[in-house]
Amino acid sequence: MKFSLRTRLLAAIVGAVVLVFVCSLVAARAVLAHDLFSLGRTEVTNEAKAFAGYVASRRDQIQLLVAQEAANDAVRVAVQGHQAGQLAATLSDTVANSGLSFLTAVDLQGRVLARVHAPNGGSLANDPFVQRALNGETFSTIARLSPSFLLSEGLALQAGRQHDGLAIVSATPISDAQDRTIGVLYGGLLLNHSYDLVDEATRAIGGAIALVDDGTIVSSSILAPDGTRYVDAALPAAAAVVRTGRPYVGSDTEGGVTYLARIVPLTTDQGRVVGASWYGIPMVRITSIVSHTTWTLVLWGLLAVILVLALSVPIVQALSKTLVQNSRRVRETAKELGVTIVGSEVSEDHVTATRRAVERSGELIAEIAKSDDAHPKIAELQRLNAALHDDVTVIATLTQEISNRMRDAGVRVAELNEVATTLNELVTGESGT
């Protein structure tokens, strides 16, 4: 199947535009996706750090609260006098106003003097945080609380039975008037199924946040597909972060939504990894920009193709029209030249015949001139015939010269005609005859 020159020209122009456009589109899409993912990684890294700042701020807040409460005269007097009822009432008021999950006072031997949500009694002498406070240290930290501790504090239900609890805790020594340690005040915020921290941070920095304990989400602002809060679900990537202690940045699907997430280990004030925090932004925020840009480029590309066609069609039409006209003119000229060549050959034959006739005439005149009774004007006839012979000779020579050149021209015309036919076929796609 042969296509005309204008079809091929237009196809070449459109093909070139489409090729350039497709290459540009692929490159733009790749660069955009790469840059957006880099930007997204930077964003989740920065926001994860911002959330870590929230956690640190909350930890400091809890430490300040527990330290202030330990310095409270009512508490100090109640601990010194082992006034459990008075102490429990005071601690309850503090917990109610501060949002703490538990606040427990122990004496110098680690015996529990008062609790807020559970009966008094028992011992925390072996609790490492209580021991540190009894040694005079005031601190706050992220911690993993054992199921037995949570049960004794009445928090087992919130944490989930037989499950550790992730918490922000603080302990501080209680001193008497002479600045001698008489006990410890130990309080904290259980993070399992507590959403104030993640919701507040999410409102401030956006995205979605989760706290992970033992590979399971214990608190989050992630929404499940049904609109409920996405918790108590496994998060294997976080388990790997806790195991290796190294942060993770990458794609992660939670609650049916794919996020670009950063998972960082949560450590105690002494550097032990006890859990992980997860921060993510929906991947669709990045992919939608890439898709939107891609479609915009596609639309502009189509517009460019249409504009190129609108501009190039008239140019190609004019060009091909001129070529067609010229090729037709060449073919017509070639045809005329062919007739001229034939005419030249025919003329040469006639001139040759005329020359022979003049020569024969000269011979006859010469024979007559030899006789004794020749006409008196025979000499004049001989001169006239000689002049005629010269002229015929010149004409014959010229005709032969022209005829030779015409034969050369004939070869050229045949070539020209072939070129014109090919050109016409190339331009119109029609077979020339």
Next chain:
Amino acid sequence: MPTTEIILVFASNADAMIATKALKDAGVAAKMIPKPANVESTANLCLTIDGAIENEAASALSTAGIALGGVVK
């Protein structure tokens, strides 16, 4: 006073033809004749002109860029 005719010789018949046209355009009278037997030339044709206008003919041929092969007097 009548002058004798001279013969202009060219390298080829084509030159003789072009020279005829050039001389005609320049207003120089010339007649094309077959090469006489006593004239040495590679062309079969030559031109004959009045000897008195030889210089005008030579000038016209030079202006037209035609090489004159020789003059036979």
